[in-house]
Amino acid sequence: MRYFPVFLDLNKKAVLVVGGGEVACRKVDMLLRAGANVTVVSPNIHPHLLSLSEQQALLWVKAFYQSEMLQDYIQVWATTDNPQLNHQVHHDAKQKNIMVNVVDDKPYCDFITPSMINRGRIQIAVSSGGASPVLIRYLREKLESMLPQNLSLLADFGASKRNSIKESLASVDERRKFWERFFSSAKIPTITKREQLESLYLDTLQDKVEVTSVLHWIQFNHDVENLSIKALRLMQESELVLYPANCPFEFVDLCRRDADREEYQDIHHLAGLIEKAKANKLRVCIFTANDPIASEMKLLMGNDKLIKIAE
Template sequence: MRYFPIFLDLNNKPVLVVGGGDVACRKIDMLLRAGAKVTVVSPKVHSHLQTLAQDEILLWIKSFYQSDMLTDYVQVWATTDNPELNHRVHDDAKQKNIMVNVVDDKPYCDFITPSMINRGRIQIAVSSGGASPVLIRYLREKLESILPQNLALLADFGASKRNSIKSELASVDERRKFWERFFSSSKITTIDDRSELEVLYQSILSNTEEVTGSQIWIEFGQDVEMLPIKSLRLMQESELVLYPASCPFEFVDLCRRDAEREQFQDTNHLASLIKQAQSDKQRVCIFIEKDSTSIELKLLMGNQLLIKIAE
């Protein structure tokens, strides 16, 4: 992983943009949406930026860049078409320990900006580390086509219930499983009104289910893309992931990120881990090698669901 993914809080924070052309427009629009206090330094700016300055949405310093302008900013963007000037801005920023991005010049960037999908509170960032912008654009288009348009509504509704749900369901585990049932409802993607969400919320809340454990056994091979779609959903619901040393990391990595993960040594070790998980009422995902024929393993598996990897 070349870059560490992070979302910065720029709300009401001072950001300097050197340059006022088309590139600056794109970056500034994004910065303003994040609530940044933007200052633009350039003798001339795009008409769009001129309008924003007239409306006092940003500050325009109608001048050439000077090193002494670089004060009290948390972030600096160099967007001009003059590499020498951009690099001077970079050097000045580095001397003052200010994060800097020289647009389309990776060696002079402390950070890069991903391709973004915005649905209100929901933000999805996709990046190739600058290696393949066209591929990232393709991925973004694919994601846009499958993501429901009511994500912003769902996020706002979930946020509004963060406190009240605690009085209804005491434990974190109960609340997590409630929200899983809520968001996995077949009705959820078609609702576009908060009152309908409230009806669904109360309906599921009144039919609370006892917190119980479960097991899902999944065969693995060498190609993670051969996993059935059903297994991916169940892997995301699991709270404990058990796997042998021979299981490729790509399979384990597709499981829920906050799930416990433990490597088992043999069938006896696996049996003890499963027994403990049953006692803790955990949902467990167990990876086993394709076409496992061990009698002990089959006895341990019993009538539990086994998902076979595609041929």
């Protein structure tokens, strides 16, 4: 992984953009949507930026860039068509420990901007680290076609219930399982109004489910693409992931990001980990590679759920 993915809070933060052309327009629009206080330095600017300046959406400094201008900014963008000037901006920013991006010049970038999909509060970022922009555009188009348009509505509703649901469901596990049932409802894809969500919310809340331990056994092989959709869903729901040393990282990495992960040494070690998981009422994903272990697993797990992925 060449770049560490992160979402920056730029709301009311000072950001400097050097250059006023079409490239600057794209970056400024993105920064303004994030709530940044944008200053553009350029002797001339694009009509779109001029309009934003007249609306006081940004500050236009009508001048050539000077090193002394780098004061109190947390982020700097160099967007001119003059490589020498862009590199000077980069040098000045580094001297002041300010994060800088020289557009389309990756060696002079502390960060890069991914391809973004926005659905209100929901943001999805896709990047190849600058290696293949066309491929990333293709992936973004595929994702755009798959994601429902009501995601923004769903996110706003979920945010509005973060405090009130605690009055009905005391534990984190209960609330997580509630939201899993809520968002997996067959009605969700067709909902377009908040009133419909409110009705579904109340119906789901009345159908309380006791928190219990659930164990899922997934037999892996050499190809992660053999995983079924059901297996992927169960892996994403797991709170604990148990795997042997020979389990490819690609399988473990597809599990829920905040799940605890633990490598087991043998069947006896695994048995102890399973007992602890049951005592703590955890949802567990257990990876195994061979049938001898699998047969012993059936004895260990009793009537718990078993999911096997064919090789």
